[in-house]
Amino acid sequence: MTETKDENKESQILEAAKNVFQRKGMDGARMQEIADEAGINKALLHYYYRSKQMLFEAVFIKAFSLLAPQLNKVLNDDSSIEEKIRNFTENYLSFIIKHPYLPSFILNELNRNPDFLLKMKANKGFPNLDKFKKQVNLEVEQGILKPIKAEQLFINIVALNIFPFLASPLIKAFANVDDAAYQQLLVDRKTEVAIFIIDSIKIKS
Amino acid sequence: MTETKDENKESQILEAAKNVFQRKGMDGARMQEIADEAGINKALLHYYYRSKQMLFEAVFIKAFSLLAPQLNKVLNDDSSIEEKIRNFTENYLSFIIKHPYLPSFILNELNRNPDFLLKMKANKGFPNLDKFKKQVNLEVEQGILKPIKAEQLFINIVALNIFPFLASPLIKAFANVDDAAYQQLLVDRKTEVAIFIIDSIKIKS
DNA sequence: ACATTTGTTAACCAAATGGTTAAACCATAC
DNA sequence: GTATGGTTTAACCATTTGGTTAACAAATGT
Numbered sequence: 001m002t003e004t005k006d007e008n009k010e011s012q013i014l015e016a017a018k019n020v021f022q023r024k025g026m027d028g029a030r031m032q033e034i035a036d037e038a039g040i041n042k043a044l045l046h047y048y049y050r051s052k053q054m055l056f057e058a059v060f061i062k063a064f065s066l067l068a069p070q071l072n073k074v075l076n077d078d079s080s081i082e083e084k085i086r087n088f089t090e091n092y093l094s095f096i097i098k099h100p101y102l103p104s105f106i107l108n109e110l111n112r113n114p115d116f117l118l119k120m121k122a123n124k125g126f127p128n129l130d131k132f133k134k135q136v137n138l139e140v141e142q143g144i145l146k147p148i149k150a151e152q153l154f155i156n157i158v159a160l161n162i163f164p165f166l167a168s169p170l171i172k173a174f175a176n177v178d179d180a181a182y183q184q185l186l187v188d189r190k191t192e193v194a195i196f197i198i199d200s201i202k203i204k205s
Numbered sequence: 206m207t208e209t210k211d212e213n214k215e216s217q218i219l220e221a222a223k224n225v226f227q228r229k230g231m232d233g234a235r236m237q238e239i240a241d242e243a244g245i246n247k248a249l250l251h252y253y254y255r256s257k258q259m260l261f262e263a264v265f266i267k268a269f270s271l272l273a274p275q276l277n278k279v280l281n282d283d284s285s286i287e288e289k290i291r292n293f294t295e296n297y298l299s300f301i302i303k304h305p306y307l308p309s310f311i312l313n314e315l316n317r318n319p320d321f322l323l324k325m326k327a328n329k330g331f332p333n334l335d336k337f338k339k340q341v342n343l344e345v346e347q348g349i350l351k352p353i354k355a356e357q358l359f360i361n362i363v364a365l366n367i368f369p370f371l372a373s374p375l376i377k378a379f380a381n382v383d384d385a386a387y388q389q390l391l392v393d394r395k396t397e398v399a400i401f402i403i404d405s406i407k408i409k410s
Numbered sequence: 411a412c413a414t415t416t417g418t419t420a421a422c423c424a425a426a427t428g429g430t431t432a433a434a435c436c437a438t439a440c
Numbered sequence: 441g442t443a444t445g446g447t448t449t450a451a452c453c454a455t456t457t458g459g460t461t462a463a464c465a466a467a468t469g470t
Contacts, residue, residue, distance in 0.1 A: 046458085129381065156401060251429060
């Protein structure tokens with residue numbers, strides 16, 4: 001129905017597993033349901049991926065590898081902090097709007113099992129704040145930015161971008177908006193969020 | 206170990222259930238584990254709360270009822286938007302630091318089953334943005350605040366306050382800080398977040 | 411042609427799990 | 441004391457679930 005026509009069974013299974021795991025989480029997912037969604041026999045799952053745990057890890061690592069490098073890319077390019085914020089907000093929101101379950105999936109499973117991160121950290125391409133930190137400190141000294149700790153700024157940027165995807169049912173209920181209106185709010189945020197952050201931290205000249 | 210000495214079995218069970226459900230989620234939780242944590246027989250769980258589903262709903266509703274009214278209180282008092290932001294940030298962060306699993310638990314389970322919100326919405330005391338919206342619009346007209354939609358501002362406030370509790374393992378890994386340092390970051394946010402928001406939206410005189 | 415490896419399936423299995431039952435326990439009332 | 445009602449437990453049950461097996465089909469190599 002979506003993509004991955006039929007290349008090979010392996011990625012066809014992975015696609016089905018991704019859908020089920022992201023909907024139900026590791027604990028809620030059933031191997032039978034994944035098999036059904038992939039249109040194959042349950043035993044075949046175990047033929048390709050030995051166990052539920054291994055299938056899950058394959059899905060998780062793929063999802064994480066999709067999300068993390070983008071973050072890294074923006075953090076480590078040569079633009080100013082202001083540009084970084086604009087780029088990140090624009091790119092990341094566009095990306096997540098296409099994969100709305102990703103953030104929730106990844107954060108949940110990391111909470112469930114933080115040790116995962118140890119495996120991930122080994123990979124190079126694992127996001128790293130060093131350059132961003134130096135840059136923030138420098139721009140603060142130069143009087144471009146108001147004093148703020150790089151870590152706090154980083155949390156704020158990520159929070160403003162990702163949170164609406166973690167809490168959509170709740171926000172929809174509180175703000176009394178329907179799906180279409182919420183979708184529009186999200187699109188608006190592609191520019192709104194960057195403005196919001198920059199207005200907060202930039203010293204006007 | 207914590208509170209609820211021994212009042213009655215019912216709340217003793219609820220306390221144990223809360224702990225297990227918040228750690229493991231509905232799907233990951235086991236009735237046996239809840240029974241063990243409550244120091245009772247598994248059959249007794251079913252004696253007090255007929256099924257896992259009912260026990261879960263009792264826990265969930267209690268958690269939600271703890272979180273929601275606070276939000277409502279701040280939104281609907283008579284202070285200015287600026288004061289509301291300060292109050293909310295200060296109060297909510299203090300509260301959540303004491304119950305760090307709550308946000309993750311509630312958001313997860315709502316994503317898993319958004320229909321829950323219909324039940325919740327029936328309760329009076331369910332948070333409502335009407336007053337907040339009017340107030341934002343008014344202060345924008347009066348030139349106190351820069352133009353911003355109330356919904357977006359609301360999302361931003363909640364995101365900045367809650368997100369660090371949803372993503373703690375991830376942020377710790379990215380920012381390379383240990384538990385103690387992270388705890389300190391959270392405490393700092395009690396004032397930092399309010400400043401960050403107000404700097405962004407307030408028109409300087 | 412045929413042997414060998416790879417892919418696929420239906421049937422099966424053992425463990426885990428939510429839930430039930432029937433008996434025991436223990437207060438309080440008579 | 442013992443009848444009565446709620447409380448608690450050990451043992452049990454049916455179903456679900458992850459995983460295996462053994463047979464079969466389809467490629468692939470020779």
